Amino acid sequence: MGKGSNVQKAQQARERNQKKLGKSDEERKASLQKAKLDASAYMCKICRQTFMVNAKASLLYLHVTSKHDGTAPDACFDSLVGFDPNDPDGEKAAAAAKAAGPPKPKKVAKKKDDDLDALLSAGLGSKKK
Numbered sequence: 001m002g003k004g005s006n007v008q009k010a011q012q013a014r015e016r017n018q019k020k021l022g023k024s025d026e027e028r029k030a031s032l033q034k035a036k037l038d039a040s041a042y043m044c045k046i047c048r049q050t051f052m053v054n055a056k057a058s059l060l061y062l063h064v065t066s067k068h069d070g071t072a073p074d075a076c077f078d079s080l081v082g083f084d085p086n087d088p089d090g091e092k093a094a095a096a097a098k099a100a101g102p103p104k105p106k107k108v109a110k111k112k113d114d115d116l117d118a119l120l121s122a123g124l125g126s127k128k129k
Contacts, residue, residue, distance in 0.1 A: 044068075044076045057083055 041053035046068050060080055064073045073080035087093060
């Protein structure tokens with residue numbers, strides 16, 4: 001005996017009500033914890049100022065130059081090791097890599113038409129009568 005229509009209606013009603021309730025307490029806590037981690041993804045080692053996870057290296061470098069003038073960028077943020085202030089977004093490095101390009105494939109030598117004609121004539125000439 002299969003499920004009756006009342007059972008299906010009750011199940012659908014439970015699903016609708018559960019959607020209306022929203023997140024559970026565990027989901028809310030996990031979401032809040034993730035938001036806190038994202039908000040303090042980068043922290044300056046000197047002044048302890050925090051930056052969001054989507055902060056670019058150029059913004060972090062701007063903080064170093066404006067707040068801690070004279071210090072090395074990597075003294076404030078570990079992610080600024082090897083940072084080039086002349087190329088803050090890495091566009092020059094990307095352009096140089098693109099100019100070099102991927103290695104070119106080797107050209108395969110084409111067979112001459114004479115070889116093909118020779119093969120065809122050899123195949124046609126060995127016909128038995």
